[in-house]
Amino acid sequence: MVKTIDFLLLGGGPEGGLEESFKMAKKHGYGGLEVMPADVLAEGAERVRAMIEKYQVGIPSFGLPFKPTELPWEQYQEKLKELEAEAKAMEEVGSRVCFAFVRSGSNEYKYEENYRFHVQRWKPVAEILDKCHIKLALEFMGPKTSMEKKKYPFIRTAEELLPLCREIGDNCGLLFDFWHWYSGSNDRDVFEHIEGVKYIYHVHLNDAMEGDPEKLQDKPRRLVGKSGVIDTKFLVNSLKKYGYQGALVSESFDPVLSVMASIDEKAAAVKAAMDRVFDEEGDGL
Numbered sequence: 510m511v512k513t514i515d516f517l518l519l520g521g522g523p524e525g526g527l528e529e530s531f532k533m534a535k536k537h538g539y540g541g542l543e544v545m546p547a548d549v550l551a552e553g554a555e556r557v558r559a560m561i562e563k564y565q566v567g568i569p570s571f572g573l574p575f576k577p578t579e580l581p582w583e584q585y586q587e588k589l590k591e592l593e594a595e596a597k598a599m600e601e602v603g604s605r606v607c608f609a610f611v612r613s614g615s616n617e618y619k620y621e622e623n624y625r626f627h628v629q630r631w632k633p634v635a636e637i638l639d640k641c642h643i644k645l646a647l648e649f650m651g652p653k654t655s656m657e658k659k660k661y662p663f664i665r666t667a668e669e670l671l672p673l674c675r676e677i678g679d680n681c682g683l684l685f686d687f688w689h690w691y692s693g694s695n696d697r698d699v700f701e702h703i704e705g706v707k708y709i710y711h712v713h714l715n716d717a718m719e720g721d722p723e724k725l726q727d728k729p730r731r732l733v734g735k736s737g738v739i740d741t742k743f744l745v746n747s748l749k750k751y752g753y754q755g756a757l758v759s760e761s762f763d764p765v766l767s768v769m770a771s772i773d774e775k776a777a778a779v780k781a782a783m784d785r786v787f788d789e790e791g792d793g794l
Contacts, residue, residue: 510712510754510755510756511540511569512538512540512757512787513539514534514542514759514779514780515759516530516543516772519775519779520772520775523772527544527552531560534566534776535565537780539566540567541566541567542567543572543756544568545572546599550594554602558601567603568599569603569755569756570604570646571599571604572607574591577630578611589633592634592637592638593637596637596638596640596641596643600641606643606644606645606646606756607638608684608710610647610648610684611627611650611663611670611673612650613649613663613664613665614657614661615659615663616659616660616661618661620661623661623663627677628677631677632677635678639678644681645674645677645678646711647674648683648684648686649667649669649683649686650689651694652689652693652726653692653722653723653724654727655727665693666699667699667703671708682709683708683709684710684712685709685711685712686713686760687713687716687733688713688716690739690744691738692722707751709748709753711755712758713760714758714760715730715733715739715763716730716732716736716737716761717730717731717736718738730761732763732766732778733786742786745786759779761779766778
């Protein structure tokens, strides 16, 4: 498993450009760094590969730069064309996973129609990524409060999302988020339902605020292991048991981070939380 930092989730990266992000990731002991394809294209893949080698910090994953199901057809087609160059650039710097999320409801489509619409819009994305040996990891959105904001409910658990992923493409699987699992189902047999970690391509780490899980809003959340609301030990042990080897990214949106004075302090706090929950058994993950 690769502990990876996404500075965008912390409110933006350090000043000085992409190389400063590599320096800070290295300083705090991260093995991975998430950047957008635009950053790699701007720097050039050769220069980014040199940074990876220099700092021994990889770019295992990246976020899809557009939302396929939320664009007009013409704009969607334009973004697909841009994705061809973006995916090629990310392949050249060693990225093997692209991630995005699937909303848990729609104001336009009932469930079955929305399901077909997602296959239609996501399949071309998966095909472009596959040509560059990149997997597509889709994230389910667990909170009931998010689903209820839409007219028609849709997918909000790993079990519901996986069949859609497999229909989209052989390279399409799950982004497993601790908070979305807790707020969506909180079922301890989830890994048996989805074949362990076979189709988990990316993992987000966080903990939940206290309160009725059916009334919790999507934000704020806590640093992983911080509140103890989510059974972090069960999830961590399950990832280890089934042999997950991908990126681990903190997506906490913890209020404590917002009052910290610097991005450096935030990066240190996130890494400390990740170390506590993954290294408490001394296995060096």
